[in-house]
Amino acid sequence: MSEDPYRVLGVGKDATDAEVKRSYRKLARQHHPDRNPGDAAAEERFKAIQAAYDQIGTAAARKEYDQQQRIEEMFARGGNPFSGFSGSGGHGRGSNPFVGKGQGAGFDFSDILNQFMGGKGGGEPQFQQQSRQQRRPQQAPPSQRGPDIEAGIDINLQQALSGTKIEFGHRRLRICKRCEGTSFNSRKACPQCSGKGVESRSSTITVNVPSGAQHGQQLRLKKMGHEHPQGEAGDLLITIRLDAEEGRRWEGGKLIQEVAVTYSTLMLGGAVRIHTPAGKRVQIEVAEGTRIGDRRRLAGHGHDGGPLDIEFILAEPEQVNKNQKEALDRLRDSGL
Ligand SMILES: [Zn+2]
Structure with a gap:
């Protein structure tokens, strides 16, 4: 499992x-x-x-x-x-x-x-x-339509703001070029599609991502899904995903940014500087007794002027120097 x-x-x-x-x-x-x-x-x-x-x-x-x-x-x-x-x-x-x-x-x-x-x-x-x-004979005849295709494309925050064009390649079922779909459901076998009426071919399309695109927004490209030999083509459903870069992630449509804070700052309070998604440097006050995982919402500092939720995580040093080690020893002696 x-x-x-x-x-x-x-x-x-x-x-x-x-x-x-x-x-x-x-x-x-x-x-x-x-x-x-x-x-x-x-x-x-x-x-x-x-x-x-x-x-x-x-x-x-x-x-x-x-x-x-x-x-x-x-x-x-x-x-x-x-x-x-x-x-x-x-x-x-x-x-x-x-x-x-x-x-x-x-x-x-x-x-x-x-x-x-x-x-x-x-x-x-x-x-x-x-x-x-x-x-089952009583079942209503299904509609003649090719299945939809779902896919995701990733763009960065800047592209989302300005809008962008993305080349998107996918394989889909297309009407057979040789029999033009006529062999589907007939006794006539087509050497190209073996009587399926469709064959797998690749399509490349340019997807126009509108400016102000939102994370999770779905674009429906009509008839760009699988084709049906005797009916309509399905649609291509593209979900736009905004890559928010290192230390940030989406959570139910909310942008979360991790902010690493030292243990002493968490315990005693202090300040940290962060880079917002818009590239600004902002100072954040850390309250005394802040815990790992605590969150704070910063209005206007998220993507496209939306809110940014910051989440405090513990800054883990790669190495500690001699002074810090001595300080840690004293900290341990004190019971912390
Ligand atoms: Zn064919």
Whole structure:
């Protein structure tokens, strides 16, 4: 049973790819076996962190993982991910790319099909259920529409403010060039698409990100999803993610910035200077008795003039000098 990789890496589902990487590096350093020799718990944690990285650490792996999750969620909700694509009803099953077993090879959907056919963990019972549903005669005929594609793109805060154009490449099902979709649901086999009516081709599009784009905002690009051989194309849904750079993260649409404070400042109070997302340097008063994890909201210092929530974390020195060691000794002697 593998853990949720997002939780293992301590990032939100809406984290940018860069944020996922940063969090991984930090945790891997922290739990590295070299730093915790002979500690089974640390080693287990480290392995979990590595496994999570394998799942979502690169943009490509994460795309695949997220897609997989979406399918599982659809099944969990009892939905039919192919309802838009199963226009064949009961007849011509062999020519429907989503029904014909083993015909998915080379498709964008091959992993979906694998899942469906029990290839990748737990798909089998749902497939059975799915088949029964499809054959049920009283079921309303599904609409003829290709499935939507969901994807995320990362931009930086500046690009979000000014708006930007992003080249986005993805593979999707397109109408077969050779038979123009006519072989779908017919006895006529097409050598190019084997009677699926669609083939996987890559598309590159320019996504216009409007100025003032928000983190988590979704852009719907009409008909840029998978094409249907006899119906409408699905849409491409792009979620914009704003990369907020080192030490910052999104949490439910709120921008959180970590502020490292020394132990003595936490205990005694004091001041720290921070860099805001807008590049300003701001001094923050730290109240006496501040605790790690305490937060404070700074109005107007967040992205695009919004609020910035700062979270106090402990500044951990790489090394302590002789003076500091002596001071620490005295601190320990005093009972702290
Ligand atoms: Zn064809």
